[in-house]
Amino acid sequence: MSCGDYNIYYTHSNEASQSFPSGCSTIQLPVQEHSHEAELNITAEFDFEVRVSDACSRCYSRGGLCELDKKAEFNCIVTEEAFQKGIKSLEVIAIATSFAGIGVLTFIIYCFWRKLSSTKDIWKKENLAHQNVKAFLRNRGPLVISRYSYSDVKTMTKSFNDKLGQGGYGSVYKGKLQDGCFVAVKVLNNSKGNGEEFINEVASISRTSHVNIVTLKGFCFEGSKRALIYELMPNGSLEKFIYKGNPSSSNHQLGWETLYKISIGIARGLEYLHRGCNTRILHFDIKPHNILLDENFCPKISDFGLAKICPREKSIISMVGARGTVGYIAPEVFCRSFGVISHKSDVYSYGMMVLEMVGSRKNIDVSVDLTGEIYFPHWIYKHLELNEELGLLGLLNEGDEDNARKMIIVSLWCIQTDPSNRPSMSRVVEMLEGSLESLQIPPKPYLSSPSRSSIGSSTVMGSMQYDSMY
Structure with a gap:
């Protein structure tokens, strides 16, 4: 028998016991010589290292006692107290595991419920939009414009191969009808609104037929798929041509004669919407x-997604919330204390737009710092009032300067804060086509420059914001 397992043998006698295995060395502890046999009085300090087997360690961890039987074989003795302690430990672990499982299950159920609720809300929203559009088409009866299937839309756009622009309500693609006519196809997102934008476009533009209103060739309404098909405008939007510093306008600056004709064409289009249709159409997003x-650079008004239709004899309408694009919205649209909402709200937007055409810039100059911020309508009014040089670029002759001054004076009349002081669009056309000498300088608009936080803000209520056209 060897001492390789570190078994310890102790005797009170200084003489080695004959029963010790021959391979073991004895340890003489520093004890008192006359101590009682039942006692062990240590008389000095010493280091004592005990190493136990893995089996013994596992026994102690379970609350047991390590013992060697008479045959020097290992036994783990578990007492009743240790046994009960182990049972309690298992119970605690079982309870903790149960709570953890319940918590995980509750979390999974919550996530599933949220997802189900979200899906249900989206379904309800899409279903509401579908029902709204379906009811509109049913109540309108046969339409003069064509209705296409979604497969027709894919065919005419070559599976949406040529994208013209992107906006808040969807994307615009170039297409071609069977008769060879090129079109712009506006595919609407499903998540926007309750079908109001689609209904507004079809309801309003299908009533129109005017050289200065874009033609709606057809539409698609198939399940959740909705699209509007317009005549294609090769030169895109006016925005590309009038702002200095715009990369797309660097080689396409329009002459004053063209700008003047465009301003008259837009005015005629708005006059037609306000007076020429069997119902009055208010656009609410002229820009x-x-x-x-x-x-041929003939202008056509597009995007009737925010339009409102009202009887011709009705000039005042009620409306919840503001609609339009910041910088062009009439004061009474976002604050009723300025007056009532009517066709004069479009007149205001028209005036702001023509001023931008004249100045070849946004009405707010964001290139200057806050202290030097320039509100162009105030700047141009001051120079006009003092009969100063307008400093406008590209004025080649006296005719150009007269047209520019007429556009400025008419615009300043259009942006009067009080709607009753603004001219109708019929009067706007008369003033633009009349002589400069017959025009009076209007009172100065007293609205101050909008805050910088509003500059560049997009549509208040969902107008399309495309990069190039439509």
């Missing part, structure tokens, strides 16, 4: 972006 130009 350079929504004016499209054909191959």
Whole structure:
């Protein structure tokens, strides 16, 4: 028998016991010589290292006692107290595991419920939009414009191969009808609104037929798929041509004669919407972006997604919330204390747009710092009032200067804060086509420059914001 397992043998006698295995060395502890046999009085400090087997360690961890039987074989003795302690430990572990499982299960159920609720809300929203559009088409009866299937739309756009622009309500693609006519196809997102934008476009533009209103060739309504098909305007939007510093306008600056004709064309289009239709149509989003130009730069008003239709004899409408694009919205649209909402709200937007055409810039100059911020309508009014040089670029002759001054004076009349002081669009056309001498300088608009936080803000209520056209 060897001492390789570190078994310890102790005797009170200084003489080695004959029963010790021959391979073991004895340890003489420093004890008192006359101590009682039942006692062990240590008289000095010493280091004592005990190493136990893995089996013994596992026994102690379970609350047991390590013992060697008479045959020097290992036994783990578990007492009743240790046994009960182990049972309690298992119970604690079982309870903790149960709570953890319940918590995980609850979390999974919660996530599933949230996802189900979200899906249900989206389904309800899409279903509401579908029902709204379906009811509109049913109540309208046969439409003069064509209705296409979604497969027709894919065919005419060659599976949406040529993208013209992107906006808040969807994307615009170039297409071609069977008769060879090129079109712009606006595919609407499913998640926007309750079908109101689609209904507004079809309801309003299908009633129109005017050289300065974009033509709606057809539409698609098939399940959740909705699209509008317009005549294609080769020169895109007016916005590309009027702002200095715009890369797309660097080689396409329009002459003053062209700008003047465009301003008259837009005015005639608005006059037609306000008075020429069997119902009055208020556009509510007149801006350079929504004016499209054909191959001869004839302007056409587009994007009727925010339009409102009302009887011809009705000049005042009620409306919840503001709609339009910041910088072009009439004061009374976002604050009723300025007056009532009517067709004069479009007149205001038109005036702001023409001022931008004249100045070849946004009405707010964001290139200057806050202290030097320039509000162009105030700047141009001051120079006009003092009969000073307008400093406008590209004025080649006296005719150009007269047209520019007429556009400025008419615009300043259009942006009067009080709607009752603004001219109708019929009067706007008369003033633009009349002589400069017959025009009076209007009172100065007293609205101050908008805050910088509003500059560049997009549409208040969902107008399309495309990069190039439509």
